Amino acid sequence: MTITTDFTGKTVIVVGGTSGINRGIAETFARSGARVAVASRSQEKVDDTVTALTEAGAETAMGVAFDVRDADAVAKGLQQMHEALGDFDILISGAAGNFPALMAEMSVNAFRTVVEIDLMGTVHLMKAAYPLLKRPGASVISISAPQAFLPYEGQAHVCAAKAGVDMITRTLALEWSPEGIRINSVVPGYIADTEGARRLAPTEQALEMVRRNIPQGRLGAVQDVANSCLWLASDLADHVTGQVISVDGGLYQRGSGQLGQMIGQMLRSKSGG
Numbered sequence: 001m002t003i004t005t006d007f008t009g010k011t012v013i014v015v016g017g018t019s020g021i022n023r024g025i026a027e028t029f030a031r032s033g034a035r036v037a038v039a040s041r042s043q044e045k046v047d048d049t050v051t052a053l054t055e056a057g058a059e060t061a062m063g064v065a066f067d068v069r070d071a072d073a074v075a076k077g078l079q080q081m082h083e084a085l086g087d088f089d090i091l092i093s094g095a096a097g098n099f100p101a102l103m104a105e106m107s108v109n110a111f112r113t114v115v116e117i118d119l120m121g122t123v124h125l126m127k128a129a130y131p132l133l134k135r136p137g138a139s140v141i142s143i144s145a146p147q148a149f150l151p152y153e154g155q156a157h158v159c160a161a162k163a164g165v166d167m168i169t170r171t172l173a174l175e176w177s178p179e180g181i182r183i184n185s186v187v188p189g190y191i192a193d194t195e196g197a198r199r200l201a202p203t204e205q206a207l208e209m210v211r212r213n214i215p216q217g218r219l220g221a222v223q224d225v226a227n228s229c230l231w232l233a234s235d236l237a238d239h240v241t242g243q244v245i246s247v248d249g250g251l252y253q254r255g256s257g258q259l260g261q262m263i264g265q266m267l268r269s270k271s272g273g
């Protein structure tokens, strides 16, 4: 079976779209002919991504550098994108920060940093994007994480922040449906060759343990996540909103199990505990 996706004439915004999973999502929409804008903190990464999006076939590609923790900068950046590309058909909220740290050993500021990026960044983005979304028809997708519904040692900050992200998804589905705006969360599994997987499974041994726990027997690929976004952004998903959808080869059906302990064990063995 061949499925073709054509997003010609659609405006796609990918915040945090300059590396890893989110960049793969942006490039996938570019290959489908969309107008694509990306944002992240680094102007250099933004510029590099815009070049790649153009080469991939985007109708138009642009980017703006901002930090999602700065509400005014987010609003200004989205305004620039709107002036260049028009109403947003698809908005992907994917910026995130993560490091393994036990609660007893991390500073309050370390905890706050992840909440500010993942959760408050989502708040800033949703509020600034709301008036700019195509209605009816817009599809909003937050890139979440299993920490939203599974506890992992060394991840209290991420668990708290991403749980908030998914509850924003569920709540906004109620508030925005009457205007024809859909919103869903996508939860990637362990995705090969990404910063997130490197930070949480930093050794070959850790990665092998993750692999053994995945019922499908393989790590995810960036393209697996991007494909789910294509579907959610398309008319095929017209009746789907407020959902939290894992793209994980079955991994999270096992709960957090050994993986939930692994990060804590790594941190304790490092600190000699």
Ligand code: HXC
Pocket (backbone or CB within 6 Å): 096, 097, 098, 099, 100, 101, 106, 107, 108, 109, 110, 111, 113, 114, 145, 146, 189, 190, 195, 196, 197, 199, 200
């Ligand atoms: C303990 C740490 C720490 C660490 C930083 N901090 N790293 N604490 N252990 N490893 C503390 C600092 O000491 C400081 O607290 C506070 O956190 C802020 O640190 P900064 O370096 O000043 O922050 P900043 O420059 O804003 O950088 C944010 C960051 C950084 C989150 C710390 O790592 C980053 O930019 N990350 C973006 C990329 C990323 O994380 N990608 C992975 C996403 S994966 P004090 O008290 O000293 O001031 C993901 C889920 C993966 O989200 C799930 C896989 C299954």
Ligand code: NAP
Pocket (backbone or CB within 6 Å): 015, 016, 017, 018, 019, 020, 021, 022, 039, 040, 041, 042, 045, 066, 067, 068, 069, 094, 095, 096, 097, 117, 143, 144, 145, 146, 187, 188, 189, 190, 191, 192, 194, 195, 196, 197
């Ligand atoms: P990544 O490569 O580190 O991507 C993070 C992106 O967000 C980068 O473009 C980064 O660019 C941007 N960013 C970070 N902090 C920002 C800030 N304060 N303001 C604006 N942009 C910011 O990570 P990844 O592993 O691909 O993860 C992508 C998403 O998938 C995240 O939401 C993560 O929680 C989720 N996820 C990943 C995995 C996995 O296996 N990798 C598993 C589950 C969930 P700059 O550095 O230029 O700002």
